[in-house]
Amino acid sequence: xxxxxxxxxGSGIKGAPVDLDKGDLAAxxxxxxxxHPSTPDSVADGVRQVVExxxxxxxxxxxxxxxxxxxxxxxxxxxxxxxxxxxxxRALFSERLGGLPATVVNDADAAGVAEMRFGAGKDRMGTVIxxxxxxxxxxxxxxDGKLVPNTELGHLELHGHDAEKRASSKAKDDGELxxxxxxxxxxxxxxxxxxxxxPELIVIGGGVSRKAQKFLPFIEGIQAEIVPAQLQNNAGIVxxxxxxxxx
Ligand code: BGC
Numbered sequence: 001x002x003x004x005x006x007x008x009x010g011s012g013i014k015g016a017p018v019d020l021d022k023g024d025l026a027a028x029x030x031x032x033x034x035x036h037p038s039t040p041d042s043v044a045d046g047v048r049q050v051v052e053x054x055x056x057x058x059x060x061x062x063x064x065x066x067x068x069x070x071x072x073x074x075x076x077x078x079x080x081x082x083x084x085x086x087x088x089x090r091a092l093f094s095e096r097l098g099g100l101p102a103t104v105v106n107d108a109d110a111a112g113v114a115e116m117r118f119g120a121g122k123d124r125m126g127t128v129i130x131x132x133x134x135x136x137x138x139x140x141x142x143x144d145g146k147l148v149p150n151t152e153l154g155h156l157e158l159h160g161h162d163a164e165k166r167a168s169s170k171a172k173d174d175g176e177l178x179x180x181x182x183x184x185x186x187x188x189x190x191x192x193x194x195x196x197x198x199p200e201l202i203v204i205g206g207g208v209s210r211k212a213q214k215f216l217p218f219i220e221g222i223q224a225e226i227v228p229a230q231l232q233n234n235a236g237i238v239x240x241x242x243x244x245x246x247x
Pocket of ligand 1: 064065066067076078079106107108109132134135136137138139152154164
């Protein structure tokens with residue numbers, strides 16, 4: 001079965017039809033840049049462009065980089081326009097897609113669900129945490145394979161700062177940090193997460209997962225096993241489609 005997945009991020013809106021049996025994209029993904037300002041109206045337009053590119057007419061699963069409650073309502077918007085707060089995202093996307101059925105889930109939760117089914121967390125019990133490093137830091141917490149949604153661990157406080165402002169990959173780029181310097185910050189962040197949850201496994205997702213060998217060797221003193229995500233930057237798209245299939 002195929003469902004269309006869209007991953008809305010701070011820098012890009014990416015989408016593709018997803019083969020749900022394989023947990024993989026069924027066609028090469030298409031991306032548009034996230035508009036600035038990233039208002040509900042302009043982002044919904046970007047989503048429409050991505051879906052129309054494929055002439056898709058079936059159900060669409062979407063991710064959003066903020067807390068989503070009730071499967072629809074946006075509660076936070078750290079890296080997108082604040083007008084999103086309290087928006088009924090599901091209704092907005094469905095309307096903009098000409099009435100196609102739409103579902104919405106937090107981006108890191110979507111990536112986590114995909115990694116647990118098809119990637120680095122497959123068959124892993126106990127406490128597993130996926131952390132995505134991108135414009136912000138997203139988190140997905142699993143207990144014996146079951147998701148605890150909207151954990152928002154990217155906003156833990158690290159040395160008096162919002163952790164994602166110090167340790168996201170955007171913070172690395174903005175501060176022109178070396179891999180080693182950035183890894184040092186990530187290590188402090190992971191130590192804090194470990195102190196709170198003692199996970200058995202930490203999966204590192206987001207664009208940096210492709211470059212894991214550049215920074216994982218610098219991370220020391222964490223007891224949890226740390227591995228890069230296997231679906232890499234497609235996990236959000238796959239997870240969005242999985243969520244739509246299960247809603
Ligand atoms: C948001 C999260 C999101 C993460 C990654 C954070 O700023 O609060 O909801 O998962 O960024 O996009």
